[in-house]
Amino acid sequence: MLDLTYETPKPKVIAGAKYDWELVIGMEVHAQVASQAKLFSGASTRFGAEPNSNVSFIDAAMPGMLPVINEYCIEQAVRTGLGLKAAINLKSAFDRKNYFYPDLPQGYQISQLYHPLVGEGEILVDMEPGIARLVRIERIHVEQDAGKSIHDMDPNMSFVDLNRTGVALMEIVSRPDIRGPEEAAAYVTKLRQILRYLGTCDGNMQNGNLRADVNVSVCRPGQYEKYQETQDFSHLGTRCEIKNMNSMRFIQMAIDYEAKRQIAILEAGGKVDQETRLYDPDKNETRSMRSKEEAHDYRYFPDPDLLPLEIEQAWVDDIKASLPELPDAKKARFVGDFGLSEYDASVLTAEVANAAYFEAVAGEAGDGKLSANWVINELFGRLKKEDHSIEDSPVSPSQLAGIIKLIKSDAISGKIAKDLFEIVYTEGGDPEKIVEERGMKQVTDTGAIEAAVDEIIAANPAQVEKAKANPKLAGWFVGQVMKATGGKANPKAVNELVAQKLAQA
């Protein structure tokens, strides 16, 4: 496999009133495991169900109820770890994180503090062609989600929906290797892409199935490098954690706001307090949620209801063997095998379904670059216009390949091909048959084209004289010929003949 090589992006620099500042960002992404049943209870995870309908006795923390690990969720977390090139810990354990909240019926969340399932890994975060940041993953642990408290339905009461309580989450913790708001968004984008390739999380941010806590600090240029050399955090600034972000745009805006807030404090001679903050998109600001002093003491301890989780290397190996081709490898292959630009390859591999579609088209049409152009420009453009996803594309890969093959064999021109695409898109049918039946075939018979050229030259002597003086006006003749042939003349042949005949006239 061809590995693409990348340069490291420059960190974002924010100019303060006095100094330049750099950002240091680490992320904790909560990704909901794509599973039918919850992590410990067997209740359904279906989104959008009636409130409190996907709730088992265990989720409601009825007396005497006990958790039992859902093996499928563990498999998905292992798969995710392997997809992030991470170490899998054959022995891990679940701990209780204790705190009171109405949407946490047990009074504790079952999580993994001391012995997470997945250890260190990495994610290559693509910024633009040739530029990418390698972000280290510290760990992934498996934990229960909490329920939902609803405070805005009634002026005097709060409501609780436990449907989400106990759903399996993977908390994916990065090292503080992200160096700007755009990188942070790109990191989440790439992580989401990998999760979707793996099928371990649907990545639906709107439904809250992928949320990020963002740790932001600022430092003077040069400090980060010192941290990198020593892994000593004292070289970095005090961080604030912005909780629960579920939009790429808000992540960027929140980081930008937060960095500037911290810079202003520091330049005024103040000190940044380590605290948890919330981002308010309406006001575009972050607000303190709780300070370090107010931080909960979660009193983590090993959950005595669950034995340590031991998994077999052979099982991990089987999961590894079943991993799909992941975005980096696919992109490199598209560049290598199909001669695509890195940009096009990125676009085509953003979603695994898109990549599969493209590969089907390119395989049948026998032309990677042309297929890429058609998939990206025509198909994606058209689908986007109608807000369709690739899965609902009315044009099958085979149909699109058919169109491309007709272009390649000079049977139709690029322009006609676009008309043909529209017909196939709206009416369906076999492109080749449509071209035959509707007489859309390109006229490549030079005799016929020559006759048309001669006729137009003969009929327009004044234009001929002008064109002789100014060769750019040859285009007018081309246009006239295309009109006369109903657009079916091979444009290349027309161009050549017009140039030739004008020269002779």
Next chain:
Amino acid sequence: MSDLNKLMLAGARDALRKGDVTSVELTEACLAQIEAADELNAFVHKTPEIALEQAKAADVRIKAGDAPKMCGLPIGIKDLFCTRGVASQAASRILEGFKPEYESTVSGKLLDAGAVMLGKLNMDEFAMGSSNETSVYGNAVNPWKVDDRQLTPGGSSGGSASAVAADLCLAATGTDTGGSIRQPAAFTGITGIKPTYGRCSRWGIVAFASSLDQAGPMTKDVRDAAIMLEAMCGHDPKDSTSADLAVPDFEAMLTGDIKGKTIGIPREYRMDGMPEEIERLWQKGADMLRDAGARIVDISLPHTKYALPAYYVIAPAEASSNLARYDGVRYGRRAKLAQGDGITEMYEKTRAEGFGHEVQRRVMVGTYVLSAGFYDAYYNRARKVRTLIKRDFEEAFAAGVDAILTPATPSAAFGLGEMVDADPVQMYLNDVFTVTVNLAGLPGVAVPAGLDSKGLPLGLQLIGRPWEEGDLLNTAYAIEQAAGFVAKPSKWW
């Protein structure tokens, strides 16, 4: 037949099969006794209708020759077990009105085995206590009495012990986190076994300390314990800590033959200030086992003295987390709130009025030992001690010891109210011989072996190898036969 309530499980089972008696008759006899025994305060939720219905169904099955092992035998269930449609309160105000929609695995197995449920039995609140005095229902009373002094039946399974000893039922379920089956059994002259951790499913039993809690039978003799334990235990996929092991026919293992067995006498259990009567009983037990052909050896369990402090760190730590779910939100009692009270006030008021003092004390101790800064000094250290205690036992067993003989309790039953003003640690000392067994996850059985000078029963404890309850019960059976303990409390209630 008269005095049907005084039958044991084995005798009643045989009489039922022979057709000498019906389950309805047995059940009615017990219900009559229960009605007349309110002074004992053992049954706190009586279920006569359910019992009679189950008894009738049992009689039909017996007649049809389709009787499972406990068919038609009336028993009581500790209030800690969730029983479908029947109040299950763990003797706590905070679970007031709670009637589960599910049946605990253990009580479910007993019902599947044909047992008849007479009602729910008193206990210490959330199984926290050694005298049954922390119960929201008020304490159960020991049917044994000295002069006019009312005695504790022990705890936490005090209601179970009292009910069995007073023949209100044929047998009862108990649970044991630090001695809650064995201590009350010893205080009331009955037999109680805490099986190996993982033998009985914990599913549906209100949790106190998850890594220590085990259910077990409380019966009138060892044979009954064998019969009932077999019906209670077995693998349960709903409890991740339940062992996937076959359940042997424990009753068939009661031969009384213990020739060649090695019984260890741990020197660390010889406590300073231990009453001479207890010392003598212990010696008598060793003699009985020797006479029955066992070899008696002195052994050392060097970390014993750290067991009680370790237990009183680990158990409250787990309890503080297990009891967090009682918040007044979804079930049980919710405190009346004042205008403007929010969620925090709801938690605080509900838990302040819903939990009794001992439960509050343990929740606070547990919260403290798990706090940042104290975790290593307390909880982690206690876990290390636990590992060492477990190793002590493993080494003794590896050296060829088959069972370990100790007193079950440091004294006979004490008077109700006697410990009210005492340092709570005085009460905790009741568990000094029993907590090691829970910490090590081993099976332990208490069997009555004699009376003290005041005429109160005293029990001996045998501790066995993991998963060898059958062997352990057989050794207990040998003591039972040698001791010939037949004393019964004289009826005053």
